[in-house]
Amino acid sequence: MVIQKEFDLTVGLSEDKEAVVSYSDLTPEYSTISLNLVIDRRRNLQALLNKKLLWSAPCWVGVLSISLGYGYFKLADYFKYIPLQELILNNNFRYELISTLILAGMVFSIFFALFALKTEFLRADADKLVEESEKAFGFDLKAYSNLPVNTVDEYKSLRKTDDKELELLENGKNSQIVIYRETPIAVISLVVDKDPNQTNNSSYVVRIQSFGIRRVYVKSGIMKELLIWALYRTRTIVEALNASEVLVLCELYSFEKDVIPTFQELTFKKISSRPLKDWLLGGIYGVTQDTWAIGLLADGQDGSSKEAVSSDSKSTDPSGLRKRN
DSSP: OOOOOOOOTTSOOOTTSOOOEEEEEOOGGGHHHHHHHHHHHHHHHHHHHHHHHHTSHHHHHHHHHHHHHHHHHHHHHHHHHSOHHHHTTOHHHHHHHHHHHHHHHHHHHHHHHHHHHHTHHHHHHHHHTTTOTHHHHSSOHHHHHTSSOSSHHHHHTSSSOOHHHHHHHHGGGGEEEEEETTEEEEEEEEEEEEOTTOSOTTEEEEEEEEEEEOGGGGGGTHHHHHHHHHHHHHHHHHHHHTOSEEEEEEEEETTOTTTHHHHHHTTOEEEEEEEOSSIIIIIISOOEEEEEEEEEEEOTTTSOEEEEEEOOSSOOOTTSEEEOO
């Protein structure tokens, strides 16, 4: 069993370490930090959604309607019968004004509590990944972290080997870690499946199963680097599987505005959208879970792959993706 490298996401990076960015496949020693990065990202989704809800028009219409209605009921007579310059000196007026402001704060707090309750499922889903790491990486990360060595070459040099352990170790090739100042700051993981919508056995789906980035680096461009690696890794998979076509998919919520522009920049296209099954989130606020995709097609002449990019052209297939000539 390898020793896990421990990192604290709440502590800043050491300035004593050289400011160098490096990249690595997922190895057993990075299992804990990789899972923590993904969990932190999933937990942060609750904060992103709460922010969207609190600063939305329905929230403020509700707060202002109740507060102004109460304020009008309590304060209207003062404006009718007391000169404006004397209002601030009137103790009763000041009392009613303060009570109106307190009510506004209470109404806002009620909205906040309601939103926090409605979005708690995001945090709960994130916390479940500790025991259900397959949902984030496509394999049992706990078993992976208990492997005796970090690389396939090291494992093959052992006297006693097991095919299942070797296969488990090779799963690390489908995950990429970005390391800065000798500390992992981002991770992305892919899972390969047969395309259930195609009868052709050479059609595959590569899912971006999960990703995680230290919050302070989300806007640094690392998301783009992760996606570029995912596309290059998919090209390698295309060649290894002798696949004719591969669809790269990623599930995102509609409020993930911090990363969606990066997917769009790399020509991912939203191919499906499903409202959340909640009267408030999916009904009033229209929050959706969306599938973003880009296709890769094998080139029969040289074995390389080409991107199938999104287009507004009429010559698109039903998925909205077309070949790049």
